[in-house]
Amino acid sequence: MKVAVTAREKDLNSAIDPRFGRCFYFMLVDLKSNETEIIDNLGEDVSGGAGIQTAQKLVKKNIEAVITGSVGPNAMEILQAAGIKVYQAVESNVKENLTKFQAGELNLITTPNADKKAGLKSWWK
């Protein structure tokens, strides 16, 4: 199973990025082979449609689940149509989130838990 985690930096010890569309990086982890891949998302450089673009990237990568903080309505629509499950991350690093995910301790999200453009606001904080 291939899982994506939104991350602030490029390694497993990095804190997760709570934003989906505007996250800095994705850690793609193949849970069978333990292979990892890093994708630069550069979500902050996009003016609009960040969530859409990011969701599209994951669809192309054949991801089955994504672990992140919050997902807006547009991104959620694509992820659901593509059958990618969304899991609510805990405030910690990528590694711990993966462990919890494998232990079945992360909650599945099926409705958007952020407004449109929310990723921009969180950047302001």
Place this chain on the structure above:
Amino acid sequence: MIITVASGKGGTGKTIIATSLALCLKKGIFIDADVEEPNAYIFLKPEIKEKKPVFLNIPLFNFKKCTSCGKCADFCQFKALAVIPGQVIFFAGLCHGCGGCRMVCESGAIEEGKRLIGEVQAGQINQLLDLEVFPPNKAFARHKDSFTGQRLIFRQGKLNPGEALAVPVVRAVKEDLPPKNSYPVVIIDAPPGTSCPVVEAINGSDYCLLVTEPTPFGLSDLKLAREIVKELKIPAGVVVNRVMAEDDLVEIRTYCQEENIPILAVFPFDRQIAYAYSKGIPLIYAYPEGIEVMQAILKQIKKEIN
């Protein structure tokens, strides 16, 4: 001669200047291009005779032909499309109607659809000197000749509430104008700000009148608006509105000198004008001296562009 009235900052008096400028024409066209919130009609009280819908071209997908290759989504600069196997998700609110997706589709799976986003309304302004609303005064008597036989066409664009794309409506309201020889002057009231709809409103004009006010915000946004007209290579002049004292003008004058743009007129911060505004009465009726000022502005612009 197309004159666009723009400002950068909102609330400087674009509309009240633009409408009175139009009212001082013998024959002309007034276009309200502030399509998100057109309000010049309040002053001009036109009789709307024609309404024309404005559509945006959108893609329609034929899933029998679609191969889910994803080229359309890759091409879309506005992220209005997402392709997942067997499906294309279209976000109508993000689509700018460029038609690029249709062009890059290799399987001919995208057809042209339409989405209604607004309307262009056209009519005539004909009750200008309604003496019951505007009691005659000496100033008007003096200018009686300039107002007799006046013919003014009114146009406005209206963007439907909730729509994000004003540009296509701005473009539509400026299209298919009556011939130049019968209506030699066109006054366009631009939207506030310095974004795409403003650029679309100003583009193609012969002259741009920048209305500002003596506040730091007014000057700051004047500079931004000036950058647009510079980029578009359109000559510009400044009108300063709501001036209380000569001192107010110091910074604006310095800037205009540096930029080598003329200050064409200065309007006072006047209670009469403010009152008229609140009642939807054009500036020149409350402030008849304005008639001569407007005529001087028009004359000066004519001189500058020739």
